[in-house]
Amino acid sequence: QSALTQPASVSGSPGQSITISCTGTSGDVGSYNYVSWYQQHPGKAPKLMIYDVSNRPSGVSNRFSGSKSGNTASLTISGLQAEDEADYYCSSYTGSSTYVFGTGTKVTVL
């Protein structure tokens, strides 16, 4: 199972919106509405930000939103803040309780 494709880096100024793409195949992203997104600060464990394509867990800011079209999912961060600077990973269910992660995107707040 090949990793989902994400841009290596995305940057934006405070207050701006950025979007991170996550491209898979018809066997993963395209087949299931089970894409999730994780935020990881350096030296820390990943944190769930979005599940089932567009749902936010309790406690996650509504500045984070997710969507999907075909084989590509997207994470949008609006009103970018300094604390959003981190690595972000998408993940997709691939059937039979197996998963694949994305290559990861480093978000820089300028």
Add this chain to the structure above:
Amino acid sequence: EVQLVESGGGLVQPGGSLRLSCAGSGFTFFSYEMNWVRQPPGKGLEWVSYISNSGSTIYYADSVKGRFTISRDNAKNSLYLLMNSLRAEDTAVYYCARERRDGYSFDYWGQGILVTVSS
């Protein structure tokens, strides 16, 4: 408060074995499916293995199939990963991760434990 705490990592020679443990607390451990996810130094996340809440259903990534064994002891609120025939490419931080009750994503993660395979 939900907590997952890994232990058992360290330095091991190529071809060697290691058993990781993950102790869960703050939730009804036996009700949740669990996973192991790893992250090589400076690299991305890789899903490693899944175990159902009863332990009856298990899956592995192709990269570890036949070498790693996942298990759990619900009486001890613990998850395990037995790693055999270790290779340099198994060097990574290993995380235990709880699956959401409705499945398909990981809502709580341990702090991670480093496994280094080197001679």
